[in-house]
Amino acid sequence: MLKQQLRQQLQQKLSPQQIQMIRLLELPAIELEEKVKHELEENPALEEGKSNQEELEHEEERSPDDEGADMEGSEGDSTDLSLGDYLTEDDIPDYKLQELHDRNDKKEDIPFSAGESLNEYLLEQLSLRELPEQERKIAEYIIGNIDDDGYLRRDLNSIADDLVFQAGLNVSGKEIEPILTIVQDFEPSGVGARDLQECLSIQLQKKEPMEATPVALQIIKDYFNDFIRKHYDKILKGMDISEDTLKKAIHEITTLNPKPGNAWGDSIGTAMSQIVPDFIVDANNGEITLSMNNRGIPDLRVNQEYVNMFQDYAGNKANQTAERKNAVQFVKQKLDSAQWFIDAIKQRQETLQRTMEAIIQLQREFFLTGDETALRPMILKDVAERTGYDISTISRVSNSKYVQTNFGIYPLKFFFSESMQTDSGEEISTREVKKIMREHLDAEDKRKPLTDEELANILKEKGYVIARRTVAKYREQLGIPVARLRKEI
Numbered sequence: 336m337l338k339q340q341l342r343q344q345l346q347q348k349l350s351p352q353q354i355q356m357i358r359l360l361e362l363p364a365i366e367l368e369e370k371v372k373h374e375l376e377e378n379p380a381l382e383e384g385k386s387n388q389e390e391l392e393h394e395e396e397r398s399p400d401d402e403g404a405d406m407e408g409s410e411g412d413s414t415d416l417s418l419g420d421y422l423t424e425d426d427i428p429d430y431k432l433q434e435l436h437d438r439n440d441k442k443e444d445i446p447f448s449a450g451e452s453l454n455e456y457l458l459e460q461l462s463l464r465e466l467p468e469q470e471r472k473i474a475e476y477i478i479g480n481i482d483d484d485g486y487l488r489r490d491l492n493s494i495a496d497d498l499v500f501q502a503g504l505n506v507s508g509k510e511i512e513p514i515l516t517i518v519q520d521f522e523p524s525g526v527g528a529r530d531l532q533e534c535l536s537i538q539l540q541k542k543e544p545m546e547a548t549p550v551a552l553q554i555i556k557d558y559f560n561d562f563i564r565k566h567y568d569k570i571l572k573g574m575d576i577s578e579d580t581l582k583k584a585i586h587e588i589t590t591l592n593p594k595p596g597n598a599w600g601d602s603i604g605t606a607m608s609q610i611v612p613d614f615i616v617d618a619n620n621g622e623i624t625l626s627m628n629n630r631g632i633p634d635l636r637v638n639q640e641y642v643n644m645f646q647d648y649a650g651n652k653a654n655q656t657a658e659r660k661n662a663v664q665f666v667k668q669k670l671d672s673a674q675w676f677i678d679a680i681k682q683r684q685e686t687l688q689r690t691m692e693a694i695i696q697l698q699r700e701f702f703l704t705g706d707e708t709a710l711r712p713m714i715l716k717d718v719a720e721r722t723g724y725d726i727s728t729i730s731r732v733s734n735s736k737y738v739q740t741n742f743g744i745y746p747l748k749f750f751f752s753e754s755m756q757t758d759s760g761e762e763i764s765t766r767e768v769k770k771i772m773r774e775h776l777d778a779e780d781k782r783k784p785l786t787d788e789e790l791a792n793i794l795k796e797k798g799y800v801i802a803r804r805t806v807a808k809y810r811e812q813l814g815i816p817v818a819r820l821r822k823e824i
Contacts (some may be wrong), residue, residue: 380669485596616665705742712754
């Protein structure tokens with residue numbers, strides 16, 4: 336039975352413009368550049384170039400000679416068709432859209448050259464081996480299962496099951512083993528190994544023998560667990576060798592590549608992993624200047640052809656057909672989308688600018704000197720209070736953003752740290768404590784590395800009252816292993 340009832344309810348919803356702004360705010364410079372390019376390709380109502388007001392201001396500053404040169408150029412384009420000659424996007428030729436998008440960009444595009452992948456490199460070596468057809472197919476399937484690090488992390492019996500269903504080859508795991516040995520003979524040395532122990536063993540067997548190679552091989556074969564846990568006393572006692580011989584063998588093992596496939600990284604991924612700073616901070620004679628890195632982000636404006644088209648369609652209400660209404664709706668949608676995107680880009684730049692200015696004010700001493708100990712305790716709330724933005728907005732700005740200074744490039748998160756008090760009551764940044772910890776760990780005796788308890792005592796002597804578990808937390812944040820794993824011969 337249907338019933339009608341009234342219910343009052345409060346809901347908080349984000350508009351499409353707000354969602355777009357949030358997404359743009361999170362993007363670093365290199366991803367924003369790609370986003371702008373994508374938007375230019377998707378929306379014909381958006382184009383590169385300054386706004387009409389900026390163009391008018393620019394025209395007033397131009398000389399008559401420049402105007403004559405422009406008129407000569409326009410005569411050569413007199414036969415060019417405009418977007419106003421088409422009613423819908425489907426009617427616009429692809430070449431015309433591309434031409435309009437690239438009109439203001441006269442730079443020659445350099446073709447992107449992708450490097451050879453590890454898979455292709457191994458298949459190339461396989462093609463040089465004379466193998467029966469069945470063995471070749473098995474080898475190709477093995478190569479296809481090797482990951483980016485160069486390891487075969489799948490069980491041979493599982494591969495045998497796949498070969499039955501996918502290639503119609505009825506083979507067992509034991510029959511695949513000799514073919515895997517062939518693949519493991521390929522370069523780079525150690526490729527096709529099923530674990531780190533096998534990887535290191537393959538590399539030692541293939542490299543030119545040294546004095547300590549037999550000892551290194553025996554360590555990997557019989558004392559691998561003791562080796563990775565750095566239980567050197569057990570190795571010395573079990574193999575009955577001198578400390579000097581063990582030191583040479585360990586040196587030979589540590590020079591091997593634990594990830595033989597890492598040299599064949601994806602070229603595009605490598606390019607995307609390059610750091611492009613979003614801000615440039617320059618300190619000179621006690622003065623700090625901030626500039627935004629907008630090198631890859633062009634000026635954007637709404638296409639005037641679409642504006643005129645919309646005004647023409649909307650103004651002619653006497654002859655409104657179904658097709659004309661659809662055209663008006665399409666053009667309006669594209670114009671709104673273009674304007675929203677332009678406004679979101681401007682708001683993003685303004686938000687980033689104000690946030691970075693607040694960080695510079697709070698960490699002025701660091702930007703002048705580059706001394707990490709000069710960093711003040713600073714959390715998201717401190718910046719939010721200075722800028723008037725919400726804490727979540729500051730969090731999005733600081734995520735994946737970088738700033739170029741006179742002392743190097745730093746992630747924005749580098750400047751945020753919690754505070755702690757010394758025994759005298761002075762408030763300092765935890766980053767200062769971490770720097771002191773790193774200095775002592777770098778200078779420690781590697782035969783007897785400092786434990787967390789010893790580090791806590793050292794810090795206490797310097798006036799930093801800190802618990803052992805906090806020392807352990809800071810050590811892990813610095814990416815430094817425990818004392819046992821730092822031990823060396």
